[in-house]
Each structure stands twice: as structure tokens, then as C-alpha cells.
Amino acid sequence: MSVEQWVFYVLAAIAVGGAAVTVFARDIVRAALGLIVALLMTAGVFVLLSAEVIGLVQLLVYGGAVAILILFALMITRAREVTYRLDGPQKPLALLAGATLAAAIGVAVVGTVFPTNTDHINPVGFVEMSTALFQTYAVPFEVASLVLLVALVGAIIIARQEERQ
């Protein structure tokens, strides 16, 4: 096995561990910290897959986003003062559903024969990707930025409604 493969296994294992913490932890702050571990390690996987730009975007976006998530979590659950139940009674069923889904995906992946040769990465060049993003898909990109803007404005309006009343 190549070094890259080992690195991938380590990253993937940590990412899955972090994800597990996210969904199993009883403390919401720890869940958020688990989430950031999972996201960072996934960013590492992106870099391994030669998609450095996406990996870096992932770092940039989620570093701040998760920090904000934690803040909100603190604000809303009063995690230290009040013992807060994060999970509902549907836990066993959810576990079943999750496990089934994982199994199904696993089976599907192993069973599928991909139409192209899939044991080699073909790096997408930075220029190539930029061309795709800003020329071929310029309109969706603009729309996406518009979505962000609208979401931002909407979020502000929703969160600040009191002031007008």
C-alpha cells in the first residue's frame, strides 16, 4: 500500500470518529467539536483526492461556521447549567435506519462496476476548475452567490425582527 493510502485510512478513521462523536455525544459542544474534526479530516481527504481548492474552501468555511454553531449551541442549550437531552426516543429505530443505509451503500459500492478505470486520480487543474466555475458555469455561480446574499439578508431580518416591534 502506498503512503497516500495509509494517510487516507488515518484521515478517514479520524473523520468517522469525529462524525461519531457528533451524532453520539451527549454534550452539544463536544458534538460540535467532533463535527469540526470530521470536517477538517474530510478536507484532508479532498486534498488527497487532489482537490486542494475544495479542501481549503472547506477549512475556510467550516472553521468559522462551526465556531458560530458552538456559540449558538452554548446560547441555546445552556449546556453547563441545564442537563439537556439531545436525543429523542426514536434512537433505536434511527440506529437501525442508519446501519441499514450504511450497509446498503456499502453493498452498492462494492457491487457496482464503474464504467471507467477507477484506480487512478486525474487531478483537475486549478485553471481547469476555475474555467469551469467562472466561465462554463458562470450563471449558476452567480446564482449561488445570490443565494448566499439572500440567505444572509434573510438571516439578519429573521434574527432581528424584535427591533421593529
Add this chain to the structure above:
Amino acid sequence: MVADFDTIDININVGPQHPSTHGVFRMVLTVDGELVRDLDAVVGYLHRGAEKLLENQDYRQGIGIQDRTEYLAQFPAEQSYVMAAEKLGGFVVPERAEYVRVICVELNRIASHFMFMGAYGTDVGVFGTSFIYGFRERERVYRFFEELTGERMMYSYFRVGGLAWEVMDGFEEKARALLQELKRGINDINGLLTRNEIFIARTRHVGEISAERAIEYGLSGPVLRSTGVRWDVRKDEPYSVYDRFDFDVPVGEFGDCYDRYMVRLEEMRQAVRIVEQALDQMPKSGPIMPEKMPRMLRLPAGEVYVPVESARGEYGVYLVSRGGNHPWRCRVKSPCFTNLQALREMTVGEYVADSVVILGSIDLVLSEVDR
């Protein structure tokens, strides 16, 4: 329809061990995020029963206790005490002694204000520079006092009736040289802080209090004058020889932290003016104690209250004598204690960061608050 946004107000204990409480003072802040909702000032950590001690010391020994009560502006405290005793005993202080007292008191005021400037800068967030500047200038004054009295802080230099001993040789020249240095020091502090935008933004309109409320609280000193009330014991109820000097009483406009700073800064300049005039007018020779002073001081029965303008406001000593060589009762009206009352009103509704700035702007001396 909208329910209360039910967040928990956190109580934050600022002090008694905190870098910005200027001594062992404690304030319990109830904060909502960064906003102060309530403030509970807790005093008494430095209570030593100074007033009770005064009752058990004779009049001369009491002077030393006054030094320790107000350890940043010792001379005004001494002055208030000895003036009370003089008033009870009917002593007439020689003119030369009065001038030396005024010089000491005003230099002491400058030293105290320098201390304030330094600590205040640190409260607002300057990394030590204002502190060092302030202490450098204060050190000059202290060195001068050391030469004059033999002590750096606890002078015990004033006596009922006059002064303990004659001033050192070259008093006048040394004082004038000191004044030149202090003027430079004032300009240093002025250049460092006064026109700094961040300093303005941090202190302007912060901790405002109106003139009416200030008078209702009985505030005095720079805190009162910053609200625009032109009231200064030296001007309005002149004692000692203050009526012979030409000086201004600076007042502020809004009663905020910036005004309190500016009033103190201007007061330092005025103090320099007073000292210069005093040095000019001072008799070059003459007695420093009245002719006939008894060896053991026994004051007639009676009671008397003598306020002076200390660096922090009206510092008054209330003496009750039943005859004998020590006061029967002695109470100190300390300016900080009264000024501290307004802290809550000034702070509630401001940000957490402002609370230390406001506290600093009151210029606390905890030993004087707690006594």
C-alpha cells in the same frame, strides 16, 4: 406575543483579586452577554478601623494615621486633620508654614493625578506606557517629598500649628526645577492619550452622570466637576491661603469618563500654577510654628468639621473633643466612598469593558473608602 428572550444573566466577580480594581475592591457584575445589567459594589476588604485608631492616639500621632488613610494624596489628608485641630485649639498658623503646606498639597495632587493617569491608561488598555509615564513623574514628586520630609509616602510632616521642621536648603529652586519636569510629564501624558481616537471612543459618553444626580449623590472632586458643576472647596470655601492664588477650576461638559480625565489633566496644570504663585509669594524666612505651642497638645471641648479639596474630592475630618490630648471622636468624610455610590448608576447599561474604565475614572483609593 414575544416572550422574554430567556438567557441567563451571568454573575461575574470582579475582584477582590483583579488587575483593574485598584486595590481590594469587589464588584459583582450581572452581565447579559457584554452588557452590565446590575452592579453590586462590595467594600470593606481594607477596613482597619482608622477612625477608631484616631481616637486612641494623641493629635500628633493621628497625623500618621491620616497618611495611611489616604495613601495617594497624603498631604491633603494631613492638612484636613491638622486644620481641624487648629480650628478647635484656635491656633494661628504662620504664613510661611501655610505656603509650604499649599505647595506640598498641590504637588501631592499632581502626583496623585499622575498615578490616576497611569492606571487609567492601563484600564483603557494601553500596555503599560501610560503607567510608566505616570509613575515616572510621580516618582519625581516623591523624591522631592523624600528630601523634604524624609519619607516617600507616610510623611507626617504637617503639625498642628505648622510644620514639623524647616524645609530643606534650596527648597524653592528644587521645587521650580521639579515643576518644569512635571510640565513636561503632563505634556507627555497629554500627547499619549488626550487626542487618541481610540481613547476618545472608549471614554467619551461612557459612564455619564448628570449634574443633578451627581449633586444628589453628594459627589465631589473631579467626578462632580466633570458634570459641569463648578464646585471646589479651595475656591468656594477658601481655607489656608488659597484665596491669594489665581487659578481656575476646570469643569467638564458631559460628566463622562473623558471629562473626568480632562478635568484631572487640567487640574494638574492649575496645580502647577498654584505652586508657582506660592513659591513667588512665600516669605523667604520666618517661623513655621506658632510662638507658644504647648508641648502636650490638649484641645478644648467642642466639635469641628474641616473639609479640604483632596485629589479625589472633598476630604473632611470631623473632630469631637472633650478636652484632653486625643480626640473623643473622629470621623473622616472620604470623597471616594461617596463617589463610589454613583458607580452603579454610571455602569448599569454599559458594556463589561466599560465597567473597569468607569471604576478607574472614579480614581479609587480603597484604604480611604474602607478606612
Add this chain to the structure above:
Amino acid sequence: MMPVLGYWFGIAWLDAILRLAVIAGVMTVVVIFLTYAERKVIARVQQRLGPTRTGPAGLLQGVADALKLVLKEDLRPTTADRWVFELAPFMVFVPVFLTFVAVPFTRDLGVRFLSLGLFYIVAVSSLNIVGFIMAGWGSDNKYALLGGVRAAAQMISYEVPLVLTVLGVAMVASSLDIRVITERQDVVPYIVWQPLAFVVFIIAGLAEMNRTPFDIPVAESEVVGGPTVEYSGIRWSFFQLAEYSSLFVLSALGADLFLGGYIWPFGSNPPGWLQLILILVKTSFMILMIFWVRATFPRLRIDQLMSYCWKVLIPVTVAQLFFNGLVLVYRWPDILLLVFSGALLVGATAATAVAVRRAARRPRDAQAVRDRRLQYARGA
């Protein structure tokens, strides 16, 4: 920091580990002497001597302090969230460590030269926010929590202008490779074309590093050190290490991006030793400036900090970016870059100063302001 000579020993992982070890060593030494330098510089500003006792002219003071910190007891509050508390210093330190990797010091001296280096540094350096929040939350201390929340608000906000300024430079250089950006400055450094970007870069950088006048999260006189208040010994020294390393990285980056790095003013290919001297001089200049600011400026308040970021820095940097785009796309003469950027800089500075002074002169009803604030906080 070493010449890039391909893989050492030809073994990738060994090479990586060696490089990391070298960075760790270099960073420690740099930090030790930066703390010494800061104490000396600030002492000079304050007209005192600073450390003089340990070693010649106090040079070993930093080493002594480091030793002391290592030997100190590592305390943890009993009520602290154990793992969050213990991992927080690393979460603060590691991103800074990672940014160090991508900064070129001379043409051949650097750990790794990435074609996306600038983007990499910006992305990675944003991660230590999480470390500060972890420290603030994990300590179970109200000062720490307050500081952690402040750190989050501040660092997330100031990341935006920081990114926008380096983006301006990247636009002018039309590259994200820091070496390429530096080498485009062989005649004119980018501080000339983008003065606004340079100033905002330093301001936002100060805020990202929690240094005066933006040391609100760790304000000594308010929250007594903020997130770091419960830390001692080696864990505390990790925060210190992170702060001074990021100071160094940011200064080196600023020198590379704005001051012509190892190239300007000696044409496109000065000899290696000259490159090293150039970059060190420029980095020192940046560091000195930051120390100077620290010695003389008061601290902003959190609301002023935020409104300064969102009302001043972000609009002007976006405007600059917009003008850059116009100039570059329509191939207007380069001097217009300077004109626009300079005009924005002067305008923003003057507007801010005037606004502060005008607000200072205008009376207001203090009690009403405070009541309104309290009411708003109650959500009513």
C-alpha cells in the same frame, strides 16, 4: 526553513517529519527571541531598559522564561471539561504552525512552496478560532467564556477584511503563489499600488492575532487573559507560542505581499544572502510596527471593534477590490490602482477620525442610551 531540494533521503514521510521538526525548532527559537524583542522595544518606548540580567543584554531572558514555563505545574480546574481544556492549546497552535509551512522567506528558503499558498494560509489560519472557543468553554471560567465568545466574534469578523486585502494583492499579481506575487514586485512593491490593502492587512492581522488595540478577547484589565486565564505552564506557553508565531508569520507574509519580500529594491535576482537580509529587515519592520502599536494604543471595545470592521474595513476593501477589477479588466494604467486605493485610504481614515470626534462633541442622553441597550438585550 530549508532549501527545497526535493525529498530528503527520497522518503516522503521521513522528509515530512523532518521538515515539521525543523519548523518546530525554528518557531520556538523565533518566539523566544520575539518575546525578548518585544519586551526590549516596549521598554524603550516606555523609557526603561527591559530585561538586562539574563545573558548578555538580557538576551537569554526568553530562554529562561521558556524553561520556567516548562517546569511549571500544569494545572487544570477540577470542573473543566477535560479533553476540551487540554486540547485547546494545540488547536490554537497547530493552525499557526501550519501557516508557517507556506511562507517563502527567500526564493529557495521555505518549507513548502504551494501554488495556492496565499489561499492556504488564509484558510488554515482561520482555524484557531475554534481553539480559543474550546479554551474559553473548557475552562469553566466566566472570564474565559467571555473571552472565548469575544474571540469568536472578533476573529470571524476580521477574517473577512483580511481575506479581501490579500485578494486585492492576488488580483494585481494575478497569482495565489506567494513566490510569484513577491517576484512581481521587483520594481514597485505592492504597498505602492495597494496602500489601503496594506493598512487594512495590518489592522485585520492585529485583530486576528488578538493584539493591541484589538486584544479584547485576552484583555488583561477586563477579562484577565480571557481564554488563557486558567492555563499554566506548558499549555499556557502554547498560546504564547501561537501568538508570537502568528506575529512572525503575518509579518513575513506582509513583507512578501506588500513590501517586495526578498526582491525589492535590488531587481529581480539578488544573491541569496541579500534576499535573506531583505526579508529579515522587512519582517522586522513589520514586527517593530506592531510592537510600537502595542506600546501606545488603548484597547477598543467589542461593539466599536465590530462596527469598525463591518462599517469601515469591509466596505472600503470591497470598494478597492471593485476598482482593482475595473483597472485590471479594462487595462487602465496601473497608477489608477494607487489613486483609487490611496483615495479610499485617506477618505476612510479621515471619515473615521471625523466621526469619532463629532460623536465625542455631540451630547446624548446617557440614561436613555443605557435603557435602550438593556431593553434590547432583553429582546423586548
Add this chain to the structure above:
Amino acid sequence: MIPLDQVLVFSGILFALGVYGVLTRRNAIAILMSVELMLTAVNTNFIAFGVFHRPSLAVGLVFAVFVITVAAAEVGLALAIILRIYRQRTTANVDEVDILKW
């Protein structure tokens, strides 16, 4: 080199964990976190297919960028909504927020 199917299994596990989280959590913010996990898993898939396809498809990466954009917008909006609900109902528990009109 990393085989494609291993990457897919990895993303599948992440996705399944996210699904589990969404189903089991009651706290709105915790649900949001699980959704983020799922989005990342999807992203991994996009990128993996993008780079393993021969000739490589920039589309996969472009899609990943869009997913991240949408995720960011979603976090912002969702947090605003959660905050709003919390202000009115003093809870972030989705089981208790079951009245659509009042």
C-alpha cells in the same frame, strides 16, 4: 493511490452517521450538525467521481463548491430560524415546536 470504492465507502459511512443524527437528535442545532455531515459526505462523493472519472470532470468540483455555498447559506438561515424559535418558545427542541400556526 486510493481506490474509488474506499472513498465511496468512507462517504457512505459519514452519510449514514449523518442520517442517524438527523433522525435521533431533538435539538435543532444538533440536527443542523448532522445535516452538515451529510452534506460533506455528498461533497466527498462529488469530488471522488469528479477526479476518478477519465477524463477528469471539473463539474464534480464545481458542484462541490455549490454544495459548500448552499451549506453556508443553510447554516446562516437555520441558525437565524432557530434563534427566532428559541426567542419565542424558549426551546430549541424540535419536538416541542410542533404548532405551525398561532
